[in-house]
Amino acid sequence: MAARLARELAERHGVQAFGFETPGVSDDVLRELTVAVHDVLPIYPAIDLRAIGLDELPEGELTRLEWDADGPAPYTVRIVLAARAAVDPGGLERTVAAAERLGMLAPGSGQRPVYSSIVRELGGALDVAGGFAARSVAHRALVATYLSRPDTADRGSLGRVVAGFRRWRAQLSGRSFQGDRFDPAAALSEAFTDVVLNGEAVPPARVLHGVLADQGRVARAPRR
Numbered sequence: 044m045a046a047r048l049a050r051e052l053a054e055r056h057g058v059q060a061f062g063f064e065t066p067g068v069s070d071d072v073l074r075e076l077t078v079a080v081h082d083v084l085p086i087y088p089a090i091d092l093r094a095i096g097l098d099e100l101p102e103g104e105l106t107r108l109e110w111d112a113d114g115p116a117p118y119t120v121r122i123v124l125a126a127r128a129a130v131d132p133g134g135l136e137r138t139v140a141a142a143e144r145l146g147m148l149a150p151g152s153g154q155r156p157v158y159s160s161i162v163r164e165l166g167g168a169l170d171v172a173g174g175f176a177a178r179s180v181a182h183r184a185l186v187a188t189y190l191s192r193p194d195t196a197d198r199g200s201l202g203r204v205v206a207g208f209r210r211w212r213a214q215l216s217g218r219s220f221q222g223d224r225f226d227p228a229a230a231l232s233e234a235f236t237d238v239v240l241n242g243e244a245v246p247p248a249r250v251l252h253g254v255l256a257d258q259g260r261v262a263r264a265p266r267r
Contacts, residue, residue: 044070048077052095056084061121062097067130072157076124079161083239089172089259090165091118100125105135108164110171116262117175119168124160132157147217149237149244159236166235166255170228173258178227181254185212188250214245231255 045068049060058080063073076095084090100107100123107123128135139160140153152159170177189208212225216237219230234251237244244252 045073048073052077052080056080056092058084058092059094060096061094062126062129065097065126065129068097068126069132072129072132075155075157076161079158079165083162083165087165087169087256087259089256089262090168091116091172092122092165092168093118094121095161096121096123097126097129098123099127105138106160106164108167108171110168117171119171122161122164122168124157129157135160142218145217149216149233149240149248151240152236155240159240162239163232163236166232166239167228169235169255169259170231173255173262175228176262177231177251177255177258180258181227181231181251182225184250184254185247188246212247215247215251 045063049063052058052060062068080092080095084092105125105128107125109120109123110117111120128138136153136156139148139156142148143150143153149159149163186208189211190204215230216233218226218233220226221229231251231254234244234248235255237248238252
């Protein structure tokens with residue numbers, strides 16, 4: 044199974060697999076990882092992913108994205124799932140499900156912990172492909188979308204508008220914030236995960252997903 048899945052990644056996407064032969068890793072873990080790539084890359088061709096697989100990561104780090112800018116455009120060198128998580132899928136499920144219950148992760152993450160973890164990093168890879176431009180416009184896009192809504196129930200004083208916007212923005216997963224401060228990098232990848240997992244994600248997540256996808260397309264468009 045490991046060899047077949049690695050071959051699929053290479054043949055369908057030009058992505059090199061590594062660590063698939065790690066002792067103790069189940070076929071289900073490798074399958075969920077591979078399916079995430081199969082599901083995402085055809086829809087978001089701007090993502091330039093070179094390799095994906097399993098490797099040792101520091102304690103507390105479940106996944107990692109490594110990127111490089113050596114070339115005409117930045118690209119994702121590799122996405123790593125921690126080997127210790129891969130050989131203990133039950134532990135990974137408990138960790139992800141607990142974070143979801145706390146509101147930190149996109150709904151549905153705990154039902155498919157490997158899949159959602161890889162999708163989240165693929166959202167980061169789309170951010171890389173866009174040269175991280177989405178980060179600088181993400182919050183402005185949220186504000187503009189909120190102010191353009193047809194309902195005016197919470198309009199009036201500036202204070203009421205700001206309070207209404209913050210309530211609307213708070214629909215985003217908790218990982219989108221560092222304390223009370225908006226974290227664009229985390230918010231973009233979490234919004235991407237929400238849309239991929241759920242389709243009809245919450246409105247602010249759909250806005251951020253659109254920003255991320257648009258910036259990826261712009262960065263990869265042919266120059267004239």
